[in-house]
Amino acid sequence: MAMLLAGCASTPSRAPKVDDDKTAHGPDPIPRAIRRQLGSMAATDAATHAALLDFYDRRHDEPAWFDAETHEPHPVSGRFLDYLAAIDQQGLSRRNIIDSTDWAALQTPGARQPAALAHQEVVLSRAFLQLAHDIDRGRVSGKPMHSESPPDPSDIDYGARLTTAVNNADPGRILDALPPEHARYRQLVAALAHYRAIQTAGGWPRIAAGPTLSAGMHDPRVAALRERLRIGGDLGAASAVANTANRYTPRLADAVRHFQRRHGLHADGRVGPDTLNAVDVPVAARIDTLALNLERWRWRWMPDDFGDRYIAVNIPAFALRAVDHGMTRLRMKVIVGSSRDNRATPVFGDRMRYLIFRPFWNVPHHIAVDEIIPHARRDPTYMAHHGYQIVRAFGPHATPLAVTPSHLAAVVAGRLQVRQAGGSGNALGLVKFMFPNRHAVYLHSTPASRLFNRSQRDLSHGCVRVANPVALARFALAGRGDWDTPRIEQAMHQDTRRRVNLAAPLPVYLMYWTAFVNADGVNFRRDLYGRDARLRQALAALPANSDHGPSVHADVRGTAVR
Structure with a gap:
């Protein structure tokens, strides 16, 4: 995440001085521990580090996510963790924000020792900054599609959003205001949630290879095809139940045509090699495609x-x-x-x-x-x-x-x-x-x-x-x-x-x-030029919990509207 934050971009990344016996923050061990934790974040990029330093400078190193007296989490911490737990619904992964060890520690209720509290405090603040950027601008970097200058990352004050989130105890509301406002983006988010629900329920059946299926045929594969089309939304539940024999009915042919339209195939109502290949794509692969296209939306490559x-x-x-x-x-x-x-x-x-x-x-x-x-x-x-x-x-x-x-x-x-x-x-x-x-x-x-x-x-x-x-x-x-x-x-x-x-x-x-998404439902198309594949590789190249997004090759992104 290349995060340049307003009011912070010109603030140099600095190693704070820590005196274990005497500090400007008094004898309270929590501020000292937080300041020490901030000073040890060598892996964090300079802009994010500067944003964190500025955030805690304004708080005099007092914790934002934990109670300074009881050392227990504030309610805002639980709300943020709940939001993170569901972030895959937006095509992102909690594991790219907080690693499994920190995640497990943050789930533990009760008071923390000062060092553990400081570590988890800074982990949560850093995670909010990274997640805000990833929702707002995507995990990879590159040029926008349009020339009407989009907000430069240096003009986007994620640190201010962090302050608002902890003060209002509602991180989800702040984060939900960041994604693109286009209806088509929201439709894809809903589609992703639907396909994840299909995956949780066990996915859909595979259809065995065989001769082309067409209306009027009897074939033992028809029952699996009917179930596949029902799960995918191409065949109504009533039709799926009413036709239990292995006969390829005209109603089933209509459902195949609907599936073919959604996948950019010749809509002839027959299950030949191309349609069979599309039918047999696992739900996990469809989820991956939805997530890649949500990432494209977050690039803001359009106005x-x-x-x-x-x-x-x-x-x-x-x-x-x-x-x-x-x-x-x-x-x-x-x-x-x-x-x-x-x-x-x-x-x-x-x-x-x-x-x-x-x-x-x-x-x-x-x-x-x-x-x-x-x-x-x-x-x-x-x-x-x-x-x-x-x-x-x-x-x-x-x-x-x-x-x-x-x-x-x-x-x-x-x-x-x-x-x-x-x-x-x-x-x-x-x-x-x-x-x-x-x-x-x-x-x-x-x-x-x-x-x-x-x-x-x-x-x-x-x-x-x-x-x-x-x-x-x-x-x-x-x-x-x-x-x-x-x-x-x-x-x-x-x-x-x-x-x-x-x-x-x-x-x-x-x-x-x-x-x-269009009137036919969720549509998928072939990755014609391999741009999905290159974007997938760019995302895979990101180290876990990385603040830095790699640049994606220009032909994956786009150039400007003048």
Whole structure:
């Protein structure tokens, strides 16, 4: 936990002087023991140490969690321990906050000797600071997704929250005010609690391998499948009880379709290899995925307020939503970057500023060299047939050059460029939604509309292809009353390239959620680019009870909305 605390960040970490015979705090052994304990916290980072020193300086080293006279725990201690005991409901672990030895000692009722009291006192204060940070900012560190500057950790006074918690004897209320306020975060917290309850009850049955199951079949595996779908919430309890035979009923096929929709699978109501693999994922693995996505939310890689109108793409779900004042106005399928050959769609946000109808495709150098030039060298008509042009530099007014061996060689050498003329065969389709960014990644239409019929749609070079470009253009240009559906379609099919500015910049978020909640219930998606795996490794690399969160590789986190 990289904890820089307001009012404390500039306070140097210091080794307090302790005189066993004479101190500024008088003869009471408790303050002396607390000061000694603070001085021995070599493993605590400087900012956390400074926050603790400041907290106890203000208290003149008097205990906050224990009674100075009786040496017994205050009620606030029990409330904090109860909160910690249930922290796994938020995707965190009590064991990462307080080790098992200290936890056992803190559960022991009664008075403490001064040294034990001081140790447990500082352990509780340090645990509160760490937990406050972990709930508020996550256990790993990295860049936010947006540029509207989020609160810097140095501006977040967790020490003040600690003071409020002990003074009001209600740590839970203080800590509960820290998580992200988004409804989708709270939905995931509720989903995690539900899946932990399933785990406590014994989980769900495994389904044996065998031929594809479909409606009308009789198979001994059907009973286990029915129970699995009942536990997962895809099949009502009444249906599960009413159908005890090994017959694959139409009602069971409907439940399978519901399961398939929740897991991003082709919803055909049949249990083939892909569906069987998803059904057989243990509940513990689903809990892990939920916890990883809660950690992403706590990174605050998105603004607290998305804006009145925005576009959100969930990359692993191959899905886009367009939202206007809290209402989802559009949903559509998208195609995202391939999980192979370094073509992943990056996670970031920016602001859409204009549209281009009948855009050129400025072909990236590596695509031109790897995919276009070899064809052009074998077939002299290839470039003209596919609308490719050689130009000296990208730009709407660039003059195409002749397709000659020397010019092809110059493209390979990087001296010339390849672009594709606008039109129905252009790889970007007939409209491009522009939010200029360092990744050169945008939303655009596509001539290959048949690809939207696939359930796994990681097929692009990194840009996001949209299934309904007319509807998205209408949403983006809503502030321009002169741009209705007929005019948009006309601009897409006329012969000339045209740029149209939006009435106001429109936030666009390209996000990575492998677990989320919608009308179908709790959804899970494949870890398309291995970002869950890398986040899991980063969390596993944290030492127990660590104050320091490792930085996660940039492609796990995200970059800014400008």
